Amino acid sequence: MQTSRKSKEAIVILDPAHTELIKELDRTFSGWALAENIQEITPPPIYEVADLQKFDVYENFPHLSLVAAALYTDRVRTQPTNGAFIAEDMLEARFGLPIATCYGAYLFYENSVLKQDTTVTLVNRCFRNEDKYEGLRRLVSFTMREIVALGSFEYTQNLLARFTERIQKFACEVSLDLTKVAASDPFFARHGTRAVMQKLSSVKHEFQADELAIASVNTHRNYFGERCRIRLANGEFAFTSCVAFGLERWVAVLANAHQGDLAAALVAVHNAAQRTA
């Protein structure tokens, strides 16, 4: 069973059966949000470098980041050498590709005062420069659905508790063996107090299946609220949290659990979605 005629490790084109499955998964996860009257916004898959810099992306994840540059066109001929453009072919990179979806939510609410606790959902194509790619399990670009809460600390924790339960129930219904693991890779500045804080309070939990993180729940305290100057009605910076789903990874582990029978995986997801709606 092929996912694609173009099954290079870093890049995959999903065939119709895989496409149906990933769409059903996104319909399910976003459906949980929409059923709670959570609204959807649409972020772009590229940002000004200056915007991503606000989140310490180039401080904390320089190795994972990809930036986008235009080409010099004042030459007779602009062509790649051995499948790549060298630095001298490129203009400066003013745009960066996001490594996560939720940045769009903080930039959407940048410089605003929230009238009330707020949750939004959004999906994006994310990009990561990895040492090694593994098809659907680890792609250079993948699809991440997120649900992001902005409000009081208690409100943001409530979202994570609710969705943790839903994720675990859904995994059980589709017969996926899911383990909740406190993640150790620091989201915030590596050597800062926040990194120490994260280790102590385990602010990121991953849901792993097949030794792969397919979802996570994340507490950011008021880090993003401060960086984007998003304030609560009481004047404080907003606390935020997010729930994230790596959709291609769900496809990979479900396909594997059904021995490559994607039609069976689709039925299992559809039925589980109805039972957890």
Add this chain to the structure above:
Amino acid sequence: MQTSRKSKEAIVILDPAHTELIKELDRTFSGWALAENIQEITPPPIYEVADLQKFDVYENFPHLSLVAAALYTDRVRTQPTNGAFIAEDMLEARFGLPIATCYGAYLFYENSVLKQDTTVTLVNRCFRNEDKYEGLRRLVSFTMREIVALGSFEYTQNLLARFTERIQKFACEVSLDLTKVAASDPFFARHGTRAVMQKLSSVKHEFQADELAIASVNTHRNYFGERCRIRLANGEFAFTSCVAFGLERWVAVLANAHQGDLAAALVAVHNAAQRTA
């Protein structure tokens, strides 16, 4: 009425009302395809440079192209200067960002023999380096839904005729004043015989509203079939054609036509979709 709190010209985050409208438009256009039992595939928003090079992208559109590079991380500190990374900060660019959606279809069928005439639909985030950005009318990244036919020349022309009629009927139903214009910008090599041929036979037609191309129908003859070695049962290279919809541009002209009343635009699209289903 704001499309976003982050309404820079090159990049926009769609708010819930704009998101509902763009989703309804995509549901409508892809629905026309799905109703004909056309299957959907899912392309990535990034490719190997070597794959895009097959389509003469860097020969014909070097000025529009953006390439993706990782950063040097062996330095003490990797930080942008004045919101940009300079060439010396970047490793070679092995990946390129697509300027159109349909490349994914040709790469999906690369090196294959089609048992029968085939049509697929796919949507992607596309990227263009423009001199000037204008919000939803001209973004650095936008969403392009396409329907792509691969088969005999007659089969590919049949798709364009059918969808030309649908686009015109739908535009009429949503009260958009649409003009069909033979496009002069050459898709193929600028100085090659194909460019001359295109001018003579007008192989690209745009549908313009508000002085903006919001959809197009395109004939490629066997250019992509040859480049990706996609063969018909008779051994010939496949002919291809595509229908393309620039979704954010549809949102822009519909919002304008309804004086910014997005709820009214949504109802108009929904009703028109039902009448043209």
